[in-house]
Structure formats: structure tokens, C-alpha cells
Amino acid sequence: MKKFFTNRKFNFIYSIAAVFLMWLTWIICYYAVGNELLIPSFSDTMVSFGECLSDARFWTALGNSILRTLEAFAFSFLIAALCAALSLFLNPLRSFFQPLMVFVRTLPTMAAILLVLKVSFGNKTLASVIVTSLVLFPMLYSQFLAAFDEVSSDLREMAKVYGLKKRDRFFKIELPLAAPPLLSQTGANLSLGIKVMLSAEVIAGTANGLGYLMQESSLAAGIAELVALTLVAVVVGLFFEVSFYLVSRFTIRWKNDRN
Numbered sequence: 001m002k003k004f005f006t007n008r009k010f011n012f013i014y015s016i017a018a019v020f021l022m023w024l025t026w027i028i029c030y031y032a033v034g035n036e037l038l039i040p041s042f043s044d045t046m047v048s049f050g051e052c053l054s055d056a057r058f059w060t061a062l063g064n065s066i067l068r069t070l071e072a073f074a075f076s077f078l079i080a081a082l083c084a085a086l087s088l089f090l091n092p093l094r095s096f097f098q099p100l101m102v103f104v105r106t107l108p109t110m111a112a113i114l115l116v117l118k119v120s121f122g123n124k125t126l127a128s129v130i131v132t133s134l135v136l137f138p139m140l141y142s143q144f145l146a147a148f149d150e151v152s153s154d155l156r157e158m159a160k161v162y163g164l165k166k167r168d169r170f171f172k173i174e175l176p177l178a179a180p181p182l183l184s185q186t187g188a189n190l191s192l193g194i195k196v197m198l199s200a201e202v203i204a205g206t207a208n209g210l211g212y213l214m215q216e217s218s219l220a221a222g223i224a225e226l227v228a229l230t231l232v233a234v235v236v237g238l239f240f241e242v243s244f245y246l247v248s249r250f251t252i253r254w255k256n257d258r259n
Contacts (some may be wrong), residue, residue, distance in 0.1 A: 187244030
């Protein structure tokens with residue numbers, strides 16, 4: 001127990017040291033460049049950060065971007081889960097899906113946005129959601145397959161011996177055992193989703209989104225505001241990662257207690 005708390009203490013210290021190093025690098029670069037149009041001061045950025053938090057338009061844009069990301073993630077998650085489940089029980093489908101996943105995974109984001117804008121008749125909000133889904137979908141599919149593949153073959157053989165139906169086997173064995181590793185990666189997936197969503201909003205010009213505010217700040221040479229908005233995106237991504245890390249730890253502890 002003492003060793004556990006000691007390790008957590010040192011991990012926390014190392015994390016604080018990393019944050020301090022990034023802050024110090026920012027300060028050094030600011031004074032080395034000496035041009036606030038390229039690198040804003042830390043104080044100006046914090047002032048812009050505070051102004052964002054007091055602006056109703058900012059909260060509307062942030063809420064829209066998060067909601068769109070959650071929509072894209074939910075859609076990708078469900079489709080990836082379905083495809084992975086089919087691949088689990090029908091092995092030929094795994095070979096069938098493989099080239100499709102490679103194609104979607106390697107599709108350039110810029111080209112995808114432009115193509116989706118054409119197909120959706122200029123619906124910029126829909127285009128941002130679809131493009132984010134296309135980025136997340138193959139990654140989630142691979143994570144589902146990896147989680148299912150880690151399930152013990154002995155458990156599967158036992159399920160067959162006892163005549164467990166495939167549906168019951170999936171919901172009572174495969175999915176519960178795959179849940180902890182999947183949850184541990186969900187935060188990182190949502191963090192990536194936020195990043196892709198903001199990029200899509202900037203390129204597509206999606207109104208009422210955080211990416212759109214970033215584009216406005218860039219065009220108006222508001223570098224401090226742009227960096228402040230970027231910090232907001234980092235904080236949101238960090239919130240997702242920490243939250244789902246804690247949830248995954250809880251599920252692992254719950255599973256161990258049941259065992």
C-alpha cells in the first residue's frame with residue numbers, strides 16, 4: 001500500500017514537472033521571438049482565456065462542438081461495435097471489413113471534408129460530424145476487435161460446451177470482459193474526436209462552433225485569443241481522458257471484486 005501511494009506521488013510530481021516544462025518553453029519562445037503576432041505572452045493569453053469564459057457566444061460554440069463530437073463518437077461506436085460483433089462470430093466478415101477499414105483510415109481528412117460537403121449539399125454541420133465519424137470509426141473497430149481477441153478461448157469453449165447462445169455469449173461474456181480496455185481508450189478517442197471536429201469546423205467553416213471562433217481569431221490576428229481557444233480544446237480533451245480513465249479504473253475494480 002505504501003509503495004502504491006509513493007508511486008502515485010511521484011507520478012503526480014512528474015506530471016507537474018512536464019506542465020512546468022511546457023510553460024517554461026512557452027516563456028522562452030516568447031522572449032526569443034519577441035513578436036506577439038507569432039507567440040503571445042502568457043499573461044495576454046490568460047486575459048483572453050478569461051474573456052472567453054465570460055462570453056456567452058463562446059459557451060454556445062463550445063457546447064455545439066462537444067455535442068457534435070459526441071454525436072460522431074456515438075454513431076461510430078455503435079457501427080464499430082456492430083461490425084466487430086459480426087466479425088467475431090463470422091470470421092469471413094473480418095477479412096471483408098479489413099480493406100474497407102484500411103481505405104477509411106487512410107482517407108485524407110481534407111479530401112473527406114470536401115467530398116462530404118458536396119454530397120451533403122453544403123451542410124457544414126453534417127459534414128463535420130460525418131468526417132469526425134470517418135476518422136473514429138476504423139480506430140474504434142480495431143479496438144473492439146483487439147478487446148474481443150483478448151477474451152480467453154477457454155471461456156468461449158466452455159460457453160459452447162454449456163450450449164450458450166451466441167447472443168448470450170456476447171452480452172454475458174465477450175462484452176463485459178471487453179468493457180474495461182474499451183472504456184480506458186474512450187477518453188483518448190473523444191479527445192481525438194474534439195481535435196478532428198475542430199479541424200473540420202475550421203476547414204468547412206461550420207458556424208457556431210469552437211473551430212469557427214478559432215478561424216475568426218486567426219483572420220483577425222487575435223493570436224492570444226486563438227491560443228486561449230486552443231487551451232480550451234486541450235482542457236476539454238484532458239477532461240474526457242481523465243474522466244474515462246477513472247471510470248475504467250472503477251470497472252476494473254468492480255470486475256476484480258466480483259471475481
